Amino acid sequence: MPDYIEFFIELLGPEHCFNDEQSLEYYSHDHTENLRFKPSLVVKPKNAEEISQIVKFCNEKNIPITTRSGGTGLMGGALPINGGIVLSVERLNKIIDIDTQNFQATVEAGVINFQLQQALEPYGLFYGPDPSSWGSSYIGGNIATNAGGLRAVKYGVTAAAVLNLEVVLPNGEIIWTGANTLKNSTGYNLTQLFVGSEGTLGIITKAVLKILTKPKTDITLLIPFHHLEDSAKAVTEVFKSGLIPCSLELMERNALEQTLLHLEENSISLQKNVQAHLLINFDGNSHEELLPLMEKTIDVIKHYPTEEIYFADNEIDKNRLWELRRKVSEIVKLNGYTIEEDTVVPRAKLPDLIKFAHQLAEKNNMKVVCYGHAGDGNLHMRFNHPEYKNSYQNPNINAMLKELFEYIHMLGGTISGEHGIGLLQKPFLPIVFSKANLLIQKNIKKAIDPKNIMNPGKLIPD
Amino acid sequence: MPDYIEFFIELLGPEHCFNDEQSLEYYSHDHTENLRFKPSLVVKPKNAEEISQIVKFCNEKNIPITTRSGGTGLMGGALPINGGIVLSVERLNKIIDIDTQNFQATVEAGVINFQLQQALEPYGLFYGPDPSSWGSSYIGGNIATNAGGLRAVKYGVTAAAVLNLEVVLPNGEIIWTGANTLKNSTGYNLTQLFVGSEGTLGIITKAVLKILTKPKTDITLLIPFHHLEDSAKAVTEVFKSGLIPCSLELMERNALEQTLLHLEENSISLQKNVQAHLLINFDGNSHEELLPLMEKTIDVIKHYPTEEIYFADNEIDKNRLWELRRKVSEIVKLNGYTIEEDTVVPRAKLPDLIKFAHQLAEKNNMKVVCYGHAGDGNLHMRFNHPEYKNSYQNPNINAMLKELFEYIHMLGGTISGEHGIGLLQKPFLPIVFSKANLLIQKNIKKAIDPKNIMNPGKLIPD
Structure with a gap:
């Protein structure tokens, strides 16, 4: 004690x-x-x-x-x-205000993401960021890690939704970082400095969030590709055609297979010759609006060998597909894939990244499964090794990850798209940032938290 | 010498x-x-x-x-x-790369905004931010001030388009701030710290920008309102109806009148009973897509007394209207309205703000004209006083501005939406930021530029 x-x-x-x-x-x-x-x-x-x-x-x-x-x-x-x-912050769980005139919600840090979504529903509004963990993750944590989610392709990550923050600084002072406005060129952007700062600069206690009118309807397409590489290439083609999906997710066969085995009921039958699925959602205000988007998608996809495309336009089928996607990470972890990476690259580099990840895993006597937010170029990878359950302080695993991240950096990417750096990715920051860049980050930390009491040992390399 | x-x-x-x-x-x-x-x-x-x-x-x-x-x-x-x-930075004027696969452009800081737009045009792409000054302002300056523009309502301000920056730090080191990715949770967000830092933390030399597929068509509506306050109220109603305009601008009568007088040709006849105009643009990929949006807009507006709505769907008419809007600030300044403010409030507070501004001007023996990006709650105001041409170091004008900004802060707004703080707004920062907040900003400046050689005397209060 x-x-x-x-x-x-x-x-x-x-x-x-x-x-x-x-x-x-x-x-x-x-x-x-x-x-x-x-x-x-x-x-x-x-x-x-x-x-x-x-x-x-x-x-x-x-x-x-x-x-x-x-x-x-x-x-x-x-x-x-x-x-x-x-x-x-679990007791800071109040939704303080839903301002339907200005499209803003003011919430405490401990509000669960999905609770906010539910509270907005009766007003025909929604909050953009929807991380897979939305059923239990808090808005405060979403902000501290700049969490993404499935609809970030269209509606942006958490950073795009945060207008203003109440923060307790390391000296105990309570400040608001900005203003409750859609635009702001007033001083340094402290709001965005605290977004993604992972509790190392202060404690986020309240947030003013941008909320949006909820589109009246949506439709989901599940496209089974014969070739993994084709699925990644098709992602680029979708955007080049001018389509703006609400979500565009990739699940390679292994991810879907493992997840399906754990679900009590499902309506997906996984064909033998399928290597990957794209899960695409379009939202809009009428079926008539969505129809041409679906047609255009099919037009883009038809150049690639696929199985029959599955359309879900009723709530039950759609929810089933998206729950499936949300559960991938958790279930794959249960199956022994304990090491999760959060790679992100310029979108068109996805085929290279996937290929490299598989070669790397094989070389290191590991298994890997890839899935995630392909529309953002953000691919999660879970690795499984017969002996190792953690990457933390494991020199063999870390040597492999170093190779992975060096390749990603070469592609113009970086080591975290939405999970943050925390403890595990800290040693790898020198791969993606120069010494001069890291020194600035260290100096900012020192300027705000000179006694290093806020989440010491995280984010900033020692 | x-x-x-x-x-x-x-x-x-x-x-x-x-x-x-x-x-x-x-x-x-x-x-x-x-x-x-x-x-x-x-x-x-x-x-x-x-x-x-x-x-x-x-x-x-x-x-x-x-x-x-x-x-x-x-x-x-x-x-x-x-x-x-x-x-x-005028010699740093090269567009280094247009990456049509990843929807990114890499440019030097001295590239003129409009030149980038023109370079993207043949690829069917565009760059979101389009400040009124786009014909001469540089991308570097747009980033340094977090410039907005007419289509920020739909496509966001400069901050939303900047993925990665090359910066020369005050110690002469050259760094890249982030990565060329759509998502990034890797370390402190130095990219967004440099956006809007107005040359006080370093010199931006290159930027990797997010670019977008250009919608194939658009349509503009000019709506003449009998009452100024109605026009501001209608702005909120448009968004509540679920519409997402590409641009939504407000010009009060005086702004339009002064501008029309200076233009050689125009097709607008200003009716006597009109107090303000809303200028609304919708973009999309087909006329069929835009038609229901126009109808919905008319449906929203019909509750307010207006003159006949003017529709522009050909390039000549549209360009005429938007050039008119872009020229307002310049022409109003020529007419003696030398003091421009860049107020921003939560959108539904616009009617209160406009009313207050007029009362305040009258009380201070000044004239005021309001116009700007009403869709973002960002209203420009130009003031004219028979004796004073500058607000800088003018105690009378600054006392009035103090009153204006205190009111804006009370509304949840702030003192700059897209122009920045620079020299003129610096004394007013303590109205919108607490001492503890300003101390953090000062400490960040000191941590990055300890000798204060970068644009000294700007942004941070002495």
């Missing part, structure tokens, strides 16, 4: 401070590989004012603070690797 | 260094009110390597560097208020 526990109990009440074994174990891990790091204490404040008090105290006593949102992170951003306190 | 001129002549050649009176006079002003500040020397390097040498020298000798792009700024960002050198 840390000697500073009395302070937190007095501030928050004993019912919001936890140092029992079960709690420490629960907050020692998230969705990152099989890693565990126990904190000394878990605290659950209810608002920015309490967080400000906590931060001031920790700043004075040099206690590391690891902020935790929904705990769905994959890169170790929320793991308390240096002990100290885990600060969970 | 400064004593360090020999260094620059040796580095760049005498044909790229200027200290004659005419050059110093030319580079002493841009489009900011009637302000003039002469530099000691004007230099025109040709690439990042030369700029790196210049910056290293200036860093050592403590020589202020004011970077200049197209010289169309309105807030004094490019004025060399502390002397030193003006570094013009």
Whole structure:
């Protein structure tokens, strides 16, 4: 039991401070590989004012603070690797305002993404970012990692939806970063500096988000390609034709196969000669609007050998397909593919990337499965090795990843499209950033958090 | 003649260094009110390597560097208020690559916005941001101010189009800020930190920009409202109906009247009972696609008293209308309205803002004319006073602006939507940012430019 526990109990009440074994174990891990790091204490404040008090105290006593949102992170951003306190924002769970005149929602950091979507539904509105984890990930964590999602192709990643943030700084001051406006050229863009900063610069407590009118209808196409490389090439062709899908996902055979085996019911029969699927969604305000988009898609695809295209236009079929896609990562992990990468390249480089990933895995006696947001050039890869369950501090795996990331950098890509850097990708930043660039990042961290109390050991290489 | 001129002549050649009176006079002003500040020397390097040498020298000798792009700024960002050198990027004028597979363009900082648009045209592509100044403003300056434009409603401001930047840092190091990808959660978002930093953190030399498929057709509606307030209210109604215009501009009567008088030919007859116009553009791939959008717009507007709506669907008529809109600022300035503000509020607050601006002007014995990007809540206001031509260091005008900005802040808005802070808006930042916020901005500046050689005296309050 840390000697500073009395302070937190007095501030928050004993019912919001936890140092029992079960709690420490629960907050020692998230969705990152099989890693565990126990904190000394878990605290659950209810608002920015309490967080400000906590931060001031920790700043004075040099206690590391690891902020935790929904705990769905994959890169170790929320793991308390240096002990100290885990600060969970789960009690900051209020949707403060839905402004249907200005198309803005103000929410606390602990609101679950899907809860916000549901709250907007009755107004005919929606919030763009929809990470696969939307059923449990929090808006605060989405912002801290600049989470993407399935419809980022059309509606952008989290960065595009964040207008203004309330943040508790490492000195305990509470600030708003910007203004509640669609445009803003007023000072340095602190809002976007905090987006994706993974709890290393401060604690996000509230956000003003841009919301949108929800299109009245949508349609989903599942296209089974005979050749994996063709599916990746077709992605570029879709955009060159002028189509703007709402989502454009790629799942290679192995991803779909594993996922189908775990689902109780499904309507997909996987043909033997199919190597990959594209899952495409178009949204719009009428069936008449969507019809020509479907026709155009078919026109683009017809040059490639495929099985019959499956169309889903009713809610049950569509939900089944998208739930399937959302579950891939989780199920593939259960099957032993514990190491997930979040590669991103210029879209037309996808065929090269997929080819390289398979060659690399084979060379390293591993299996790999690729899936993800092909429309954004953002491909997830999960690796499976008979002996290794983690990449963390594994020199063999890390040597392989280094080779992968060097290739990606050569393609104009980078090492994370939407998951962040956290603990696991930190050693690889020098592959994609020059020394001079990293020095700027370090100096920014030092300028804002000089005592390095905010999520120490994450994002910035040592 | 400064004593360090020999260094620059040796580095760049005498044909790229200027200290004659005419050059110093030319580079002493841009489009900011009637302000003039002469530099000691004007230099025109040709690439990042030369700029790196210049910056290293200036860093050592403590020589202020004011970077200049197209010289169309309105807030004094490019004025060399502390002397030193003006570094013009006009020779960095190459479009390096148009990547039609990945929808990216790589350009040097001195490329004129409209030249890029023209270069993309043959490929059926376009670059979203289209500030009114696009005929002469440079991409580098657009990025440094996070410029907006007429189609920002649909396609976003400059920030949304910038994927990666080459920057010369204050220590002379050349870095790339990010990656050439649509998504990126890799480290702090240095790219967006440099967007809108107005030359205070480094010199942008190259940019990788997101480009888009150009819609095949578009249509413009000019709607003459009897009441100014109705026009502002209708803006909100358009978005609530689910419509997504490409542009949605407001011009109050006075703005249009003054502009029409200066144009040689026009097809608009301004009816006596009209107080404001909305100018709306929809783009799409077919006339059939646009027709229902027009009908819906008419349906939304019909609740308000208007004169007959004017439709422009041929190139000549459309260009005439949009050229008219683009010329408003320039012509209104010629007519003595020298003080331009760049207010931005949550969209539905526009009626309140317009009303307040007129009351405030009247109270201060001034005239005001409002126009701008109503679809984004971004309203330009030009003020005219019989005695004062500048707001700079004018206590009476600044007292009025303070009142305006305090009101805007109260509405959830801020003091610049797309022009930046530069010299003129700097004193007003404490209205919209707390002390703790401004301290973070100052510390970031200090962390990146510790000797304060990059555009000193701009953006950050003293």
